[in-house]
Amino acid sequence: MTLALGWPVLAPFQGQLLFWTSVQAAGLVVCLAAERVVGHDGGVGLMTVAMAAGYRLQLEAWGGGGIWVLPLCLLLALYLGLMQVRLRSYLLSSIAVWLVLCHGLLMGQLGGSRALLSVLVAGSFGLALVLHRGVSMTRRRRVAVAEELTRLAYQDALTGIANRRGFLAGAKARLEAGGGLGLIALDVDDFKKINDTHGHEVGDRVLEAFGQMLARLPPQALSGRMGGEEFCVLLPAASAQQLLEGAQGLVRRARFIQVRQVGMSVSAGAALVLPGEDLQDALRRADAALSLAKAQGKDRALLDAEASAWMPAR
Numbered sequence: 001m002t003l004a005l006g007w008p009v010l011a012p013f014q015g016q017l018l019f020w021t022s023v024q025a026a027g028l029v030v031c032l033a034a035e036r037v038v039g040h041d042g043g044v045g046l047m048t049v050a051m052a053a054g055y056r057l058q059l060e061a062w063g064g065g066g067i068w069v070l071p072l073c074l075l076l077a078l079y080l081g082l083m084q085v086r087l088r089s090y091l092l093s094s095i096a097v098w099l100v101l102c103h104g105l106l107m108g109q110l111g112g113s114r115a116l117l118s119v120l121v122a123g124s125f126g127l128a129l130v131l132h133r134g135v136s137m138t139r140r141r142r143v144a145v146a147e148e149l150t151r152l153a154y155q156d157a158l159t160g161i162a163n164r165r166g167f168l169a170g171a172k173a174r175l176e177a178g179g180g181l182g183l184i185a186l187d188v189d190d191f192k193k194i195n196d197t198h199g200h201e202v203g204d205r206v207l208e209a210f211g212q213m214l215a216r217l218p219p220q221a222l223s224g225r226m227g228g229e230e231f232c233v234l235l236p237a238a239s240a241q242q243l244l245e246g247a248q249g250l251v252r253r254a255r256f257i258q259v260r261q262v263g264m265s266v267s268a269g270a271a272l273v274l275p276g277e278d279l280q281d282a283l284r285r286a287d288a289a290l291s292l293a294k295a296q297g298k299d300r301a302l303l304d305a306e307a308s309a310w311m312p313a314r
Contacts, residue, residue, distance in 0.1 A: 016057055023050035041089035048076050048093055052100040069101050074127075076101075081132035085139060090132050156225040158204060159211020167224025171234045171279055174222060181273040182237030184247045185286035188229035189265045189298040198262050205259040210266070213253060231266075232283070234273075240303055243270045247301035255299070267293040268301035 027046030030039055055072050076097045084090045154166030162170060174181065188194075188210060195203040207229060214223035214231060221235040233250065237243035247270040254266040269289030273282045289304040296302070 012061070017054060020050045020053045020057070023047075023053075041084045041086050041093075044080065044083045045089060045093035045096070048080055049096045049100060052076055052097040056101055073098055073101050078127070078131060081129070082135055084132070085136065087132065087136070156211065159208055159215075159225050161211050161215050162222070162224035164224065164226045167222065167226065167232055167234075168279065170222045170224070174234060175273065175279060180236060180238050182235055182243035182246065183271050183273055183279075183282045183286045184233040184235070184243070184250065184301075185226075185269045185271075185283065185290040186231040186233065186250065186266050187268075187290055187294070189267055189294075191229040194262065194264070198260070202260055202262055206257070206262065206264050209257045209259055210254060210264065213257065214250075232286075237272060240272060243272060244301065244303050246270070247303075251299065251301045265299040267298045269293055269304065270301060271304040 024047050027043045027048075027050060030043030030046060032043075033039070052072070055068075059068060077094050080090050080093050080097070084093065154162060154169065156163040156166075171183075188206065191203065191206070194206060207225075210231070211223075211225060214233065217223055217233065217235075221233055223231065223233045226232050233246075235243075235246055237246065247268040251266055251268050254264060257264050267290055269286045269292065271282050271285040271289060273279070285304040289302045293300050293302040
């Protein structure tokens, strides 16, 4: 708007104005395209320094106008304080704005009073720094809250391992990465009886203890609570035999869990994830093997029919 209003006077500077307008446009593009803080801060800095250069050209075209320099510097410094995240980016951009606008203008307007200039500059910077600090702290709190909400959305509150959504998201990523994988569906045996006999608090502690056991599995194993007393583990498995041994190991380890002298056991159904297979299909086959393990007496691990066909004959 200021360029349009002052164009009759600014026309001799059209080359320089075109250059700085291009810099502003580049800064805007960087801001819009930035996926990281550094890109955003850099774009804001480019735009603001370009704005300062444009104002400087207008002041020169109108015969100095040094009286406007300090308000413009303060306004742009406050804008940077609001928009930039990193303190270093803010300081560098603010110094660049002051250098572009103040050089040769402000001292003449103030009659060479370096003391007054120092007070004005220090006060402006101080105010902008306080503003930047407040905005930065508010932004960090907002980011921390957003991260916590995201964590809660993918984590089971009772056991601390992934919930169903978190498990499915993690499993999908591992399936896309490729490699031989096996899926183990687990269910706490007679969980309703534990609740009815010992109370829901003991039942919750049983689930929590089993979840903590799964959380201690090696990093290459992904575990999650699918709901209620049902759990799942996705782990590397080069063969059906290796998968069965992994499932049997989980069943054995569960027998050592005790909560207030209440023991527990789990049943497990295991299925190899076939190449190109949808995760839900593998889950259905693992659940079918789990149901068969329950029907055969619980406290055991069985392979699904597809994986059993790959077992060596005994």
